[in-house]
Amino acid sequence: MVTAREVKSPDPEALAWLRKLQAYRQSSARRSMIELVITAFPFAIAWSAMLLALKLEQFWLYGLLVLPAAGLLVRLFMIQHDCGHGSFFRSRHWNDWTGRIIGVLTLTPYDYWKASHAIHHASSGNLDHRGIGDIDTLTVREFLDLSRWGRARYRLYRHPLVMFGLGPIYIFALQSRLPYGALRRGWSPWVSTMATNLGIGVLGALLAWAAGFWPFIIIHMPIVFLGAAAGVWLFYVQHQFDGANWARDDSWSFHEAALHGSSHYDLPRVLRWFTANIGMHHVHHLCSRIPYYRLPEVLRDHPDLADIGRLTLWQSFKCVRLTLWDEEQGRLVAFEEASRTKRRD
Secondary structure (H helix, E strand, O other), X not given: OOOXXXXXXXXXXXXXXXXXXXXXXXXXXXXXXHHHHHHHHHHHXXXXXXXXXHHOOOHHHHHHHHHHXXXXXXXXXXXXXXXXXXXOOOOHHHHHHHHHHHHHHHOOOHHHHHHXXXXXXXXXXXXXXXXXXXXXXXXXXXXXXXXXXXXHHHHHHOOHHHHHHHHHHHHHHHHHHOOOOOHHHOOHHHHHHHHHHHHHXXXXXXXXXXXXXXXXXXHHHHHHHHHHHHHHHHHHHHHOOOOOOOEOOOOOXXXXXXXXXXXXEEOOHHHHHHOOOOOEHHHHHXXXXXXXXXXXXXXXXXXXXXXXXXXXXXXXXXXXXXXXXXXXOOEEEOHHHHHHHHHHO
């Protein structure tokens, strides 16, 4: 397992910020409960309202509600995410069981995801430790060394329709149902996944019995897949942006990668609420024990942090074309630049 190694040459800027961020680590049980209630109850209300809209054949209302319902599911996932970092409640017991219950709604086996996500945090931006909990990213040289079929597969994987369309469906509907290849990490991933699958089956059966099978499918599947697509998009732009920091193991720094390898996705206020401030990702990676509802306090008290890795909503759309890491230039590049490199060679 990859662990967070101490930086061989500590980055003074990142370490200075880390010391300042320790003051924001404390969560509030009252605030956390409020955040949970104002997310879970509106989600239940939106789901019920969509069912009523279908029963009354008010399809315009169904269409109007599906996006905010998906947004609320994303917010529930972010609460689950904070639970996985031990930052939502002070109690590990409450964090874990809240995360496990929400995992039934988000189709995410909490304990298995928690372990994989910890590896992501411990190795983010390290070119020698890719492949667990992140988006597959090849270097230009690795891409050019592939066969024609290998390059075609990677291009297909990186196509927006696959990355943000088919990909989320595969991850949440199929990959998360069976942790293939995880036996080398013990039985825990299988126990977590099978328990979540059982919970999904029981909840799905109850909802299908109460609402009807097809209404349940027509309501819940679009919510889940839109929420999944939004989640993959957020994860993508938080690490695949112009200015991101990647390095080989001998020069990689955990704290520098946290501060400069994660973006500050500066979203409009309403989107910040639905995404539970996860756009302040550089702060989160530098100090993952800060509850999401305290992240705005950090930028309010330390405005200099707001400009580090800042990415607006409009700028984020340009990140889709960044598909390969160019080790010579030290930046992410598009396939077209790799093609020019091949012609020069």
